Amino acid sequence: MSDDTHTPTDNAATVSEPSATAAPSGARVLDVAGLSGGYGQIQVLHGLDFHVDDGEIVVILGANGAGKTTTLRAVSGMIATTGSVTLRGEQILGKKTPDIVRKGVAHVPQGRGTLPELSVEDNLRVGAYIRKDGEVDADIERWFDVYPVLRERRNQRAGSLSGGEQQMLAVSRALMSRPDLLLLDEPSLGLAPLIVQDLFARFAEINKETGMTMLVVEQNAQLALGIADRGYVIESGTIAFDGPADELMHDDKIRKAYLGV
Structure with a gap:
């Protein structure tokens, strides 16, 4: 997709009404433990452990090929995996993707x-x-x-x-x-910088006004961490770093590797 030239609209209405299935604040929405999987004989994920709590925006960062997209595909039931993936305490690992959607997971894939x-x-x-x-x-x-x-x-x-x-x-x-959980895979891909800034501002607005829980895979680490509560950094299919978004933003290793500063 080429860079988009549409000018962001400034008069969008404020989002209202939380999800009908919203859980009490702080409840665990997604809990992933020992998640491993890949494509055929190629193992991409190697025992991932992470979680997302109700109302959070959590970002997954990493270089190309680190396993970010595969992680979202695993949560959505699109690839064969082992380990544990629970949604509000219910095991969804091994369920078919349409059934996972019915349980409350919505996935916006890379490429729209x-x-x-x-x-x-x-x-x-x-x-x-x-x-x-x-x-x-x-x-x-x-x-x-x-x-x-x-x-x-x-x-x-x-x-x-x-x-x-x-x-x-x-x-x-x-x-x-x-949904209870919105998965966003590289939402900035192929879009012009102004469009991306507007898009992420709307994500933050939707989260603030509705309490929508989001798990975001994104190459634009600085922008993603700017709206996130917490983040995980994946390297070669394992979690290398994790912590509050603000701490990751100011961690020298992460700044040099993923923020370009």
Whole structure:
């Protein structure tokens, strides 16, 4: 995806109403222990241990090939793994991806993952396919308020949107399932710096206003740590460093290796 040239909208409405399944503050949403896995004979993850608490933004950092994307794919049930992955105390390791979605995990993959032939609105309706309540239309309008440009494009094919608009749609579509946990894989990939700054500002706003729990894989370490509560650094499929985002931001080793300073 080439750099996006869409100018961020400054008048997006404040997000309201927390997720219907929100847990008490501080509750453990995701607990991963001894997670190992990969692709065929290639082992990528080697006994990862990490957790995400309710309402947190947690970032996973690391060099290309370190295992960041594979970690999210493992949590979503997309690859064969061993170890333990629990969501609000329930074991989800070994479950199929659609069942994990129904349990409350929404995954925005690298490269957006919108359905290009469908309209913006139909993409959002697809995101709500697991729901049986009567509030889908209200949620569509809710995310149109957060990303007004999507309302302007509601009948437009998703494939004709700019890169930044597609990322907004991908995030909104994931949130239409009212997840307990939102996984974001390299959301800044291929986007212009101003678009990326706006995108991350909206992530922080959504988290603050709704309490949405997020696990973010990101190459732009400085920007990601700027909105995160905590972070983990993966090296060769293992956790090399972890701690509060502010501490990682000011750790000399991490600054030199991942922040370029």
